[in-house]
Amino acid sequence: AQTVTQSQPEMSVQEAETVTLSCTYDTSESNYYLFWYKQPPSRQMILVIRQEAYKQQNATENRFSVNFQKAAKSFSLKISDSQLGDTAMYFCAFMKFNAGNMLTFGGGTRLMVKP
Amino acid sequence: DAGVIQSPRHEVTEMGQEVTLRCKPISGHNSLFWYRQTMMRGLELLIYFNNNVPIDDSGMPEDRFSAKMPNASFSTLKIQPSEPRDSAVYFCASSLRLAGVNEQFFGPGTRLTVL
Numbered sequence: 001a002q003t004v005t006q007s008q009p010e011m012s013v014q015e016a017e018t019v020t021l022s023c024t025y026d027t028s029e030s031n032y033y034l035f036w037y038k039q040p041p042s043r044q045m046i047l048v049i050r051q052e053a054y055k056q057q058n059a060t061e062n063r064f065s066v067n068f069q070k071a072a073k074s075f076s077l078k079i080s081d082s083q084l085g086d087t088a089m090y091f092c093a094f095m096k097f098n099a100g101n102m103l104t105f106g107g108g109t110r111l112m113v114k115p
Numbered sequence: 116d117a118g119v120i121q122s123p124r125h126e127v128t129e130m131g132q133e134v135t136l137r138c139k140p141i142s143g144h145n146s147l148f149w150y151r152q153t154m155m156r157g158l159e160l161l162i163y164f165n166n167n168v169p170i171d172d173s174g175m176p177e178d179r180f181s182a183k184m185p186n187a188s189f190s191t192l193k194i195q196p197s198e199p200r201d202s203a204v205y206f207c208a209s210s211l212r213l214a215g216v217n218e219q220f221f222g223p224g225t226r227l228t229v230l
Binding site for chain 1: 146148157158160163165170171204206208210212217218219221223224226
């Protein structure tokens with residue numbers, strides 16, 4: 001079974017600064033996908049970014065980028081130029097390749113962006 | 116597309132009552148997932164369907180919980196009888212199961228309170 005660990009229950013950052021959220025996972029699979037989801041106070045789960053394990057290049061989506069270290073089983077999320085609207089819970093998630101699209105979530109990190 | 120639709124958005128009931136949560140997946144999607152979110156346990160997968168067939172219900176906590184998907188556009192999660200410890204936010208998500216990365220799209224959730 002896969003496990004996903006987010007070791008930072010809460011973090012805060014000043015507006016316009018950069019913050020990095022950590023995620024580690026444990027799996028014996030070689031092919032898989034990793035995701036970061038954002039859950040703002042509205043509760044809606046929003047996909048932020050995804051990474052295919054077979055790709056060496058780190059994924060980037062505007063101000064969001066990841067640092068994917070496959071050997072270390074680490075998948076951190078970097079948010080640049082933080083905005084007040086980035087305040088939310090962030091969940092790291094793991095999906096096995098070709099296994100019914102099932103997601104295993106980490107416990108989440110609550111991010112507060114301060115003005 | 117309207118996205119994944121869940122109803123009701125909020126439900127307050129008394130212990131012992133039957134509760135039915137409803138979900139309409141995104142049109143064309145063939146996989147559907149029910150999750151439960153609590154402070155103590157985070158996001159847990161309860162059950163998922165592929166082509167209306169339950170594939171994995173190992174996350175369903177007890178026999179009091181049951182889920183059905185009578186057709187491709189509708190699913191229900193029923194709790195009977197409900198208990199205070201069932202209070203949580205219940206999410207439904209859908210995806211299109213194809214080769215490659217298959218993102219899950221989440222509904223807005225149903226906040227259930229059992230008194």
